[in-house]
Amino acid sequence: MLAICLSILFVLSFSTVLAEGDASVVYMTTDISSAGMLAVYEALGWQPTGKVAVKLSTGEPPASNYLRPELIQDVVNAVNGTIVECNTAYGGSRSETAMHYQVAEDHGFTAIADFQILDEDGSMTLPVEGGSVLTENYVGAAFGDYDSYLVLSHFKGHAMAGFGGAIKNISIGLGSSEGKAWIHSGGTGGSMWGGEQDAFLEAMAEAGKSVSDYLDYGERIVYVNVLNNISIDCDCDGNPAEPDIHDIGILASTDPVAIDQASIDLCFAAEGSESLQQRVANLNGLHTLEHAEEIGLGSRTYELVSIDD
Numbered sequence: 001m002l003a004i005c006l007s008i009l010f011v012l013s014f015s016t017v018l019a020e021g022d023a024s025v026v027y028m029t030t031d032i033s034s035a036g037m038l039a040v041y042e043a044l045g046w047q048p049t050g051k052v053a054v055k056l057s058t059g060e061p062p063a064s065n066y067l068r069p070e071l072i073q074d075v076v077n078a079v080n081g082t083i084v085e086c087n088t089a090y091g092g093s094r095s096e097t098a099m100h101y102q103v104a105e106d107h108g109f110t111a112i113a114d115f116q117i118l119d120e121d122g123s124m125t126l127p128v129e130g131g132s133v134l135t136e137n138y139v140g141a142a143f144g145d146y147d148s149y150l151v152l153s154h155f156k157g158h159a160m161a162g163f164g165g166a167i168k169n170i171s172i173g174l175g176s177s178e179g180k181a182w183i184h185s186g187g188t189g190g191s192m193w194g195g196e197q198d199a200f201l202e203a204m205a206e207a208g209k210s211v212s213d214y215l216d217y218g219e220r221i222v223y224v225n226v227l228n229n230i231s232i233d234c235d236c237d238g239n240p241a242e243p244d245i246h247d248i249g250i251l252a253s254t255d256p257v258a259i260d261q262a263s264i265d266l267c268f269a270a271e272g273s274e275s276l277q278q279r280v281a282n283l284n285g286l287h288t289l290e291h292a293e294e295i296g297l298g299s300r301t302y303e304l305v306s307i308d309d
Contacts, residue, residue, distance in 0.1 A: 023303040024258035030249040030308055032228050034074040040252040041075050041150075043307050046222045050147025054081035054113070055169060057154065058104050060238040061093050065229035067154050069108035075224070079150055082114040086140045086173065088236065089180035089192060118142045119176035126214055130295045131206035133199050134187040137171075138179030139211065149211075149221040151256075155263045156240075157232035157276050160184075161204065162285020164234050165263050166223040166256040167292055171207035183207050198287055205292035208256060212297055218254035225251045225263050232279045244272040257298025261289055 027043040029036045054076050059066025076083065087100055094100040097120040104115050118140025126143075128134040151169050158164040161172075172180055184192030186199025215221040227248035233240030248266050253259040264286070267273055280286060293300050 022299060023301045024253060024255035024299045025305055026251050026253040026255070026258050026262040026302045027305050027307055028249050028251050028262075029306070032071070032226065032247055032250055034071055037071060037224065037226070037250050038074045038078060040250050040307055041078070041222075041224055043305075044222055044252050044254065046254070048079050048148035048150065049220065051145065052079045052081040052148045052150065053084045053146035054079065054150045054152060055084050055173060056109075056152040057169070057173060057235045058085050058094060058100065058107055058109060059235045060088075061103060061106070062238050063240070064235040064238055065154060065156065065231055065240055065243075066107060066235045067152055067226055069112045071226070072152055073112045075150070075152075076113045079148075081150060082116055082146070083109050083112075084116050084118050084140075084142075084146070086119045086175060086180075087117060087177045089177040089184070090236075092236075092238070095177070116142060118174070119178075123176040123178050126210040128206045128210045129213060131202075131209070132291075132295075133202045134182075134206040134210075137207040137210040138176050138182055139174045140176050143174060144214075147220060149215055151221065151223045153223065153225050154229070154235055155225045155227050155260075155267070156230055156234060157279045158234040158285075159237070159279075160283065161201065161288065162280035162283035163260075163264065163276070165225050165260040167204060167208045167260055167288055167297070170211045170221075170256060171204040174211055175207060179207070197284060201284065201288045202291045205288050205295060205297055208292065209295055209297040212256065222254050223252065223256050223259050225259050227251065227263060227266060230267060230276065232275050241275075244275050245270045246272070253302075255298040255302070257289055257292045257300055258302035261300045262302050262304055264289070
């Protein structure tokens with residue numbers, strides 16, 4: 001608990017300096033519960049319009065750290081949302097639509113809300129404005145059927161990106177199988193496993209920007225990051241490494257760059273974060289945030305506002 005408190009104080013003081021510029025607000029609670037998640041979401045004061053999608057990762061079986069239905073149920077119900085996901089591009093239990101629907105059922109998501117695989121009928125194309133590696137992005141064909149998006153991300157490490165949070169969830173996560181391969185290849189159409197690392201990271205930022213632009217940045221899309229079960233491995237790993245960092249809290253923002261930067265800062269300041277820091281450094285993971293800010297997806301400058309007081 002002391003380590004968590006020190007982490008919060010560290011980031012609050014860090015943010016106070018940055019807030020002299022154009023700082024994005026990131027709300028935080030240390031209450032990792034359905035009530036805490038609903039409270040930090042409500043702090044945004046966001047009013048979704050039309051048909052609402054709740055984007056999350058369904059998690060790879062058998063033992064990934066996906067967000068549990070009992071944690072998210074209240075906020076999903078509050079927006080009358082349909083939980084949405086896309087198929088993977090690497091095999092496993094979620095690469096085919098029928099199997100993926102079964103995973104969603106097995107993991108309890110279909111019991112709390114309607115559920116849809118957005119790319120079960122293929123892809124739709126979004127333009128990428130101001131990118132250096134992508135000119136277009138491929139998301140699930142049903143992406144445009146929804147008017148508003150609530151993005152729920154489990155923040156953790158990642159074997160290829162260094163870390164995964166809001167930006168990964170709206171780029172790789174909303175990408176169709178085709179779109180995932182396109183991003184991983186850095187927009188070359190080559191092997192998704194052998195692409196240039198920085199091009200892959202930049203492609204994630206640029207794909208995320210295409211989604212944000214389509215949804216009018218912060219008007220029809222907002223973000224919640226959950227900092228629990230913080231492994232160095234992603235929820236796409238069915239057998240992730242055990243978490244080294246104690247649970248920290250839940251963050252919410254209209255800015256995907258700010259919420260991911262705040263998540264990184266909180267995790268890096270926590271006891272036991274050495275393995276996560278090393279993974280991010282080895283993969284140059286912070287470059288995603290650098291490039292995302294450069295192209296206008298959001299700001300790494302943020303003010304962390306606790307709602308617990």
